[in-house]
Amino acid sequence: MEENPEQEINLNTQYILETLPYGFVYQDSSGRIKYANNFAQRILGLTQRQISGKTSLDPDWMAIREDGSPFLGEEHPSIQALKTGKTFSKVVMGVFNPMQQKYVWISINAVPIQTEESEIPIGVYVTFEDITDYKKNRRYICRIRTMQASGKPGENAR
Numbered sequence: 252m253e254e255n256p257e258q259e260i261n262l263n264t265q266y267i268l269e270t271l272p273y274g275f276v277y278q279d280s281s282g283r284i285k286y287a288n289n290f291a292q293r294i295l296g297l298t299q300r301q302i303s304g305k306t307s308l309d310p311d312w313m314a315i316r317e318d319g320s321p322f323l324g325e326e327h328p329s330i331q332a333l334k335t336g337k338t339f340s341k342v343v344m345g346v347f348n349p350m351q352q353k354y355v356w357i358s359i360n361a362v363p364i365q366t367e368e369s370e371i372p373i374g375v376y377v378t379f380e381d382i383t384d385y386k387k388n389r390r391y392i393c394r395i396r397t398m399q400a401s402g403k404p405g406e407n408a409r
Contacts, residue, residue, distance in 0.1 A: 274357070274379040278329050280372060282306040294355060294381050296348030306330075313347040315354065328361035332375045338362045343382070356383045 268275055274291030278284050287295070287302045295302065305311075308324030316322050324330065328339035339361045345354040357379040363372035 271378075272380075274377075274381075276302075276329075276377040276379075277374060278306070278333070278377065279374050280333065282308065282330055282333060282375075285374075291379070294348070294357060294379065295346060296350035296355075313354075315345040317343055317345070328359045329375045329377050332361040332363040333372050336363050336365060336372055354383075355381055356386045358382045 268286075268288045271288060271290060274294045275286075275288040276284055276291050277286040284302050284305050287297075287299060292298060292302065306324070307327035307330050310324075312324070314322035314324070314327070322344050327344075328342045331337070332339055339359070342359045342361075343356060344359055345356050347353070348355045359377060359379040361375055361377045364374040364376060365372050
């Protein structure tokens with residue numbers, strides 16, 4: 252029995268998306284989430300069922316900027332990509348993970364999906380990685396450097 256090449260590509264694509272070491276989310280032209288891979292679900296602390304249909308405008312994300320100020324939904328990279336048709340890269344955002352009951356920090360890339368027939372994006376795909384540990388380590392190193400510069404021992408920097 253001969254396999255359908257299109258079906259094989261779809262199966263391979265699904266496997267790739269589910270095993271990516273990054274969060275991957277697809278949002279339609281209205282900004283509604285239609286798909287989130289396993290890694291995205293884990294980072295965001297939500298199941299596929301809980302994520303599906305949400306938009307970046309949903310206040311439940313409790314998104315914040317690095318300075319702690321609110322990261323408004325209409326400023327989210329995916330919404331901006333849909334509005335402008337431009338790609339956004341390495342945008343840092345804190346989102347509240349309800350499973351862990353804490354904020355996680357992510358670095359986001361949002362890429363609009365355009366067709367030749369449409370002047371406006373038909374959707375957007377978003378990739379992101381958890382940079383929480385990186386941010387903690389960076390703060391720790393900054394505290395040690397500050398203590399070293401002031402002549403204080405860095406043993407109690409944590």
